[in-house]
Amino acid sequence: MLEAVNLGCVRGDRRLFSDVNFSLQPGSLLQLTGPNGSGKTSLLRIVCGLLAPAEGEIRWQGENIKSPGEDYLTAISYVGHRNGVKEELNPLENLRISNGVAGVGISLEDAKLALAKIGLVGRDELPARLLSEGQQRRLALARLITSAATLWVLDEVLTSLDKAAVALLKTLIGEHLHKGGMAIIATHQELSLSAGSLQRLELAS
Amino acid sequence: MVIRDLTLAWRRRTDVLSTLFFFVIVVSLFPLGVGPEMELLRSIAPGVVWVAALLASMLALGRLFTSDFQDGTLEQLLITPQPLYLIVLAKVFALWLLTGVPLALIAPVLGIQFGLSSKTLLVLVTSLLLGTPVLILIGSIGAALTLGLRNGGVLISLLVLPLYIPVLIFGAGAVDASIMGFSAQANLSLLGALLALTLVFAPWATAAALRISLE
Numbered sequence: 001m002l003e004a005v006n007l008g009c010v011r012g013d014r015r016l017f018s019d020v021n022f023s024l025q026p027g028s029l030l031q032l033t034g035p036n037g038s039g040k041t042s043l044l045r046i047v048c049g050l051l052a053p054a055e056g057e058i059r060w061q062g063e064n065i066k067s068p069g070e071d072y073l074t075a076i077s078y079v080g081h082r083n084g085v086k087e088e089l090n091p092l093e094n095l096r097i098s099n100g101v102a103g104v105g106i107s108l109e110d111a112k113l114a115l116a117k118i119g120l121v122g123r124d125e126l127p128a129r130l131l132s133e134g135q136q137r138r139l140a141l142a143r144l145i146t147s148a149a150t151l152w153v154l155d156e157v158l159t160s161l162d163k164a165a166v167a168l169l170k171t172l173i174g175e176h177l178h179k180g181g182m183a184i185i186a187t188h189q190e191l192s193l194s195a196g197s198l199q200r201l202e203l204a205s
Numbered sequence: 206m207v208i209r210d211l212t213l214a215w216r217r218r219t220d221v222l223s224t225l226f227f228f229v230i231v232v233s234l235f236p237l238g239v240g241p242e243m244e245l246l247r248s249i250a251p252g253v254v255w256v257a258a259l260l261a262s263m264l265a266l267g268r269l270f271t272s273d274f275q276d277g278t279l280e281q282l283l284i285t286p287q288p289l290y291l292i293v294l295a296k297v298f299a300l301w302l303l304t305g306v307p308l309a310l311i312a313p314v315l316g317i318q319f320g321l322s323s324k325t326l327l328v329l330v331t332s333l334l335l336g337t338p339v340l341i342l343i344g345s346i347g348a349a350l351t352l353g354l355r356n357g358g359v360l361i362s363l364l365v366l367p368l369y370i371p372v373l374i375f376g377a378g379a380v381d382a383s384i385m386g387f388s389a390q391a392n393l394s395l396l397g398a399l400l401a402l403t404l405v406f407a408p409w410a411t412a413a414a415l416r417i418s419l420e
Contacts, residue, residue, distance in 0.1 A: 048284050049284065050283060050420070052420070073285060073286040074286045076284060078280070078281070078284055080280060081277070082275070082276055083276065084277040084278045084280065085276060086213060086276060086278060087276065088217060089212070089213070097209045098278070098281060101282065101285055101287065101292075102281075102286065102287070103285060103286050103287055127216075
């Protein structure tokens, strides 16, 4: 279970938000909305432990993530504004290396399956810099399929995806929730899911 | 992680080669500029080679984290369960294999231009092999601190060059001693000590600096 307790965030001398509370049970999704600059990305980065909150804390299974242990970092998978795709490597290498560095090596077969599932068939051997923006985003999302993370943290991932990819991602999230996973997603689009419960959190400007 | 960085560098070979050519050309300019006086050349050789090595490894530093930072892979590395200390160490090691080692291996060829004896050339290679990892380790702290800043390159040099002074003194000192006919042991041991010290502390400081830069 993931909990946020009285979270506050200050960037520079501007206060983005304060007293943000939520708790996320297995099988549920939190949708984060709010105007541009309201602190959605900051909140997600706090959840990932990339940014320290000004006050309050994030608890994972009841423990503060201030010094994230191995369990928490294994449990989390983050796709942010920047895709984390190496342009010199082809999709297969990208996927296998990012998994390898994260400590969960995957076989060539698994990587191919994941790429096929995300709709990058036939692009396996192409350097990622030749892929379009949307295809690179799909490649970043392929990491979600191959990782065993229980908590998905997705920041505006629907941008630059086509309709089919958005539908695909919704299915993936649905499957993930059905398996008892959790997800936090910052997006302005409507999310209608087949499985799992949906919570909304609106950050005011 | 090491393999990852080596693969990436292989895909972008020109970066690695340009550092090496920079070193070769800077060192070769001196005999051309100073003229063929063997005595003079021999006495400036240690300083010239070491200063060139220092500048060449600083050129390479920009590559250490910048591209990973820009495409978001650095963020991903920070949230992997692997300790950041080890990730930094692996990246530094890969960069050393790509710049420090070739630099040390090509140095004897350049040393011949300065009329160094074979024994001195051996000392030169040893001192570079011991010294270049220290340069990269110290530099990685600067690279991590200046990440994401515009004109970070200039700032790195201002931050890091003063810290390079001991390495320069002991490195050039070792070669100097060997030219004079003394043992280079003392200087090489001091370089080794510097290496041990930076190996322990620098990755830790770099890891902390990376966390700050990515906040």
